[in-house]
Amino acid sequence: MNNRVPKSLPAEIRPSLFSGHDWIALAIVCLTFVIPFTSTNPQVLSQTNLILIAATAALGVYIMQRLDLMSFAVPSFMAIGGYTVALLSMKLQLTDVFVLAAAAFLMPALCAIPLGALILRLKGVYFVLVTFVLTEIVQLLLFEAGPITGGSNGLVGMPAVKIFGMELWDNPHVLLTTCGLAFVSFIVTSVFTRWFRSEFAAIETNDVLAESLGLAAWKYKAMAFSVAAGVSGLAGFALVNMLLTAHPSSFAPMSSVNYITYTIVGGKASILGTLIGALLLVSATDYFALSGEMSPGLFGLLIIVVTMVARGGVVGVVSGLLYRLAGQSPPLKNGEQDLGVNGEKGQ
Amino acid sequence: MTTHSLSAGALHADRIAKSFGGLKVFHDVSFTVPAGGLLGVIGPNGAGKTTMINIFSGRLGLTSGQVMLGGTRIDGRSTFEIAMMGLVRSFQHTAIFNGHSVETNLLSALRFSRRDRSVLERLSPLLDQFGLIDNWQRNAEVMPYGLQKMLGLTMALATQPNMLLLDEPAAGLEKSERANIDTYVKFAREEFGCGILLVEHDMEIIKRLCPSVIVLDGGRLIAEGPPTDVLSQPHVINAYLGGSDEEDSDVTH
Numbered sequence: 001m002n003n004r005v006p007k008s009l010p011a012e013i014r015p016s017l018f019s020g021h022d023w024i025a026l027a028i029v030c031l032t033f034v035i036p037f038t039s040t041n042p043q044v045l046s047q048t049n050l051i052l053i054a055a056t057a058a059l060g061v062y063i064m065q066r067l068d069l070m071s072f073a074v075p076s077f078m079a080i081g082g083y084t085v086a087l088l089s090m091k092l093q094l095t096d097v098f099v100l101a102a103a104a105f106l107m108p109a110l111c112a113i114p115l116g117a118l119i120l121r122l123k124g125v126y127f128v129l130v131t132f133v134l135t136e137i138v139q140l141l142l143f144e145a146g147p148i149t150g151g152s153n154g155l156v157g158m159p160a161v162k163i164f165g166m167e168l169w170d171n172p173h174v175l176l177t178t179c180g181l182a183f184v185s186f187i188v189t190s191v192f193t194r195w196f197r198s199e200f201a202a203i204e205t206n207d208v209l210a211e212s213l214g215l216a217a218w219k220y221k222a223m224a225f226s227v228a229a230g231v232s233g234l235a236g237f238a239l240v241n242m243l244l245t246a247h248p249s250s251f252a253p254m255s256s257v258n259y260i261t262y263t264i265v266g267g268k269a270s271i272l273g274t275l276i277g278a279l280l281l282v283s284a285t286d287y288f289a290l291s292g293e294m295s296p297g298l299f300g301l302l303i304i305v306v307t308m309v310a311r312g313g314v315v316g317v318v319s320g321l322l323y324r325l326a327g328q329s330p331p332l333k334n335g336e337q338d339l340g341v342n343g344e345k346g347q
Numbered sequence: 348m349t350t351h352s353l354s355a356g357a358l359h360a361d362r363i364a365k366s367f368g369g370l371k372v373f374h375d376v377s378f379t380v381p382a383g384g385l386l387g388v389i390g391p392n393g394a395g396k397t398t399m400i401n402i403f404s405g406r407l408g409l410t411s412g413q414v415m416l417g418g419t420r421i422d423g424r425s426t427f428e429i430a431m432m433g434l435v436r437s438f439q440h441t442a443i444f445n446g447h448s449v450e451t452n453l454l455s456a457l458r459f460s461r462r463d464r465s466v467l468e469r470l471s472p473l474l475d476q477f478g479l480i481d482n483w484q485r486n487a488e489v490m491p492y493g494l495q496k497m498l499g500l501t502m503a504l505a506t507q508p509n510m511l512l513l514d515e516p517a518a519g520l521e522k523s524e525r526a527n528i529d530t531y532v533k534f535a536r537e538e539f540g541c542g543i544l545l546v547e548h549d550m551e552i553i554k555r556l557c558p559s560v561i562v563l564d565g566g567r568l569i570a571e572g573p574p575t576d577v578l579s580q581p582h583v584i585n586a587y588l589g590g591s592d593e594e595d596s597d598v599t600h
Contacts, residue, residue, distance in 0.1 A: 007475045009467055010450070010483050198455050205444045209499075212404060212438075213506055214430035215459040 021270035021315065022190045028275060029055075029186050032179045036172035045171045047286060049242050052175075052182040055278035057235035058262040059189045062274045063228040065263060066193055066200035067221055069123070072132040072256040073115075074232045077108035079138055079251035081233025084108075086155040086246035087148070097161045097168065097177060101184065104237035105230040112229035113222065120221045135253040142248040154247030161241060178238040185231045189271055192227050196220060265306045267313025276314050280306075356382035356417045356433065356509040358403070358542060363412035363422075365398055372398050373566035376412075380510065380542050385532070387557030387574065388546045391587055394563040396546045397439065400512045403544070404436040405429040416510065430460065433509035439518050441495040443502070445488040449479050452487050452498055453505055460506035470505060473534050477501065477527055493524040497531070504535055510542040511535060517549045525552060532556050550578065562586065 018026075035048050057074050064071040081104035088094040088103055119130045142149045149155065160169035161177060168177050193200060199220045202210035207217050240246045258281070266277020310317040323330045357379055364374040373395040380386045388396050401407040403414055405426035414422040421429050444452050453474075457466060467474070474480050477497040482490055487498055500516055517528050529552070535541040547553050553560060554574045562570040562577055564586035570577045577583055 007471075007480045009471050009474070009480065012450075012454075012464065198451075198458055201447065202444055202455050202459070205446060206442065208406075208426075209438070209442045209444065209502075210455075210459060211426040212430055212436050212442075213456050213459040213502065214427050214435075214461070216425075216427045 017194050018190060019194070019270065021272040021319075022194065025270070025272040025275045026183075026186055026190065028272075029179070029183050032182070033176070036176040036179065040172070042171060045175050047283070049175050049178050049238075050286075051279050051282045052178050053235055053238045053242065054258070054262055054282050055275045056182045056185045056238060057232055058259040058266075058274045058278055059185055059271065060228040060232035060235070061259050061263040062268065062271060063189060063193060063224050063231065065268045066197075066204060067224055068204040069221075070128050070131075070260065071225075071228065072128060072253070072260070073134050073229070074235075074259045075251040075253060075255050076131075076135045076138040077112065077229040077232035078236030078239065079142060079246075079248075080108040080111055080229075080236065081105070082236030082240040082250065083142070083149055083155065083246050084233070085237045086158055086240050089158050089161070090155055093159070095159050095162045097163045097180070100161060101181060101234065101237060104233040106233075108233035108236075109226045109230035112226045116222045116225040120218065120225060132253065132256070135251075135256055139248055139251065139253055142251070149248075150246070152248070154245055154249075156245050156247075158240065158244045158246070160244075174242055177241055181234045181238045185234045186271060186275075188227065189231055192223075193271075196223075200224070265310070265313055267310075267315030267317075269312060269316060273313045273315040280314065356542065357384070357415075358434065358510050358544065359415040360399075360403075361413045361415065363399075363402065363414060364410045365395070365402060365407065366410045371566055373563065376563070376566075376568045378561050378568065378571065380544050382417075382509070382542050383536065383540050385536065385543045385545060385557055385559075387553045387560035388544060388563065389548070389550070389553060389560055389577075390563035394586075395566050396563055397514055399563075400436055400514050400544075400546060403429075403434065403512055430506065430508075433507075434512065435460075435503045435506050435508035435510075436512040437500050437503045437514055437516060439515045441492060441519075442499045443487045443495055447487060448484050449487050449490075449498060450483050452502055456502040456505040462505065462507055466505055466507055469538060470501060473501060473504075473531065476530060493520050493527075496520060497524075497527055500531055504531070504539065504541075507539060508541055510544070513543060513545045513547075515546055515548060517547060517552055525549065528552055529555060550574075554578075 029052070032048055032052060035044065039045060057078055060074040060077065061071055084107040085100045085104050088100060094100065115134070119127065119134070122130055143152055145151070160167045162168065168174065199210075199215060202215060203217050203220060211217050236251070239250055243250065262277035262281055263274050264277070265281060266275065267273025306314065312320065320330055359379045361377055363376050365372045376399075378386065388399070390396055398407065402409055402422065405421070405424055405428065409422045413420055416432055416434050419432065421432065421434065444455060447455070453467060457464065471480070478494060479498055479501065482494060487495060490498070496516070496519065500513070503511060516531070517525050520528070532543060532545065535543060545553070545557060557574055559572060560574045560577050561568055562583050569586060570580055570583050
């Protein structure tokens with residue numbers, strides 16, 4: 001050690017639990033509660049419903065992306081959540097929205113624990129393949145387990161859900177239920193991913209190093225898989241509640257590609273990206289559907305263009321532009337600012 | 348080696364062997380790193396040094412033999428369990444959390460090992476000397492290689508280990524930066540009381556720091572003792588220069 005006066009450690013700056021993007025996403029989801037009370041336009045109600053369900057389902061992809069895992073299992077857990085709600089309401093006459101929401105979250109979350117023990121050892125393309133196969137298996141089970149799932153007919157004629165004894169039966173009320181489920185899902189996802197952001201970031205970046213420092217990576221992977229399944233289950237609840245039917249076609253394996261696309265195109269770094277991705281692409285699907293048979297091609301083209309131009313997704317690009325306009329460097333992964341050598345800004 | 352003599356946190360490899368299929372990487376290797384002690388490990392490339400560190404740290408299983416840390420058998424346990432027992436490793440190449448600041452990297456090490464910030468205060472002379480305080484809020488990924496390497500080593504020390512496994516800490520460092528390794532090793536032993544297993548190719552560092560070394564070649568322990576004695580033995584010189592026929596025959600297929 002030399003004789004110069006040693007420098008002391010800079011004071012610790014504790015980051016807030018939620019980032020700016022989290023707050024914006026939560027505020028947007030909160031604002032959707034206004035729509036059921038102010039609009040009777042079926043198109044607006046239906047479109048908002050679809051966007052919120054898509055965004056909620058895509059949160060399952062977002063959570064697994066914290067661990068650098070691309071999950072195709074979202075439709076499986078949506079199906080478990082959706083069919084659980086349909087069975088409880090039709091067979092046991094349980095229609096309380098809180099009970100059904102708890103069941104829609106817990107059932108897939110519990111199913112994810114043993115599944116996770118089997119597949120969370122996998123990484124990269126192997127994890128992708130196995131989660132896709134899982135979705136195919138669940139689809140097959142939905143068709144084959146006729147006595148329970150109704151087979152190819154599905155479970156038709158669900159009663160309306162109730163809140164404090166009041167039936168939520170018409171279009172605005174159905175949207176209100178979806179808004180509530182989406183809000184709970186966004187809150188759960190935000191708190192969960194931000195509370196454990198250090199652990200998730202370490203596993204995403206360098207899981208070998210994280211374990212060598214004492215982190216039980218499997219525990220966090222299992223928790224993430226379980227919570228992602230639970231949130232997907234809430235999306236499944238919202239979907240069957242909107243359709244009043246639980247049908248295998250609502251949980252088609254290929255729909256997992258849509259949820260992944262919403263997350264990537266919107267920007268996988270924050271829940272705001274998931275919401276914006278769902279908002280843009282569900283709206284685009286609706287818009288391009290007007291062009292009949294050209295719609296799939298136009299939709300695909302939009303995905304390619306946005307993905308190629310916006311590497312951080314739409315939210316990443318817009319944030320980058322705003323930081324550039326403000327003369328700042330973009331934040332690091334945990335929302336920290338790169339202050340450069342000796343704390344000088346703008347490296 | 349009795350359990351009593353190991354209870355203070357010594358690392359003991361007892362007749363360990365590792366094979367990958369028909370390839371024996373090493374076999375029948377035994378040695379002890381005393382608690383707070385320092386043992387150098389040298390040997391030519393492919394001698395099994397990193398494989399040994401991977402086994403001790405739980406990344407790989409043993410084929411036979413056992414590894415004890417203090418009085419506890421640790422082979423077969425998971426990496427994080429072993430780390431929580433106080434045996435922590437470093438990596439040959441830079442090992443940091445990319446995209447995060449120096450501060451976040453160090454705080455992650457504290458969080459994962461359940462240590463508090465007071466450990467950083469104890470480490471501050473080291474952090475200052477390595478230039479890490481000057482780069483405290485900087486994205487660690489874009490720092491020079493030498494700084495990243497010292498950050499990785501300091502993160503390992505921030506877990507307050509009882510035993511450190513250093514896998515070629517000087518690899519890739521410029522000559523002027525290699526003095527940092529001396530500082531690091533001395534600091535770890537004096538300030539934290541760490542035992543250290545030092546795998547290194549730089550013989551100057553080995554001679555300066557290690558009171559004792561073992562030499563691995565072709566999966567066998569071929570010599571042990573003070574570095575100056577060991578490095579003058581003809582079969583050790585042959586192992587490094589490839590002058591002996593033994594080298595190839597030792598790796599049994």
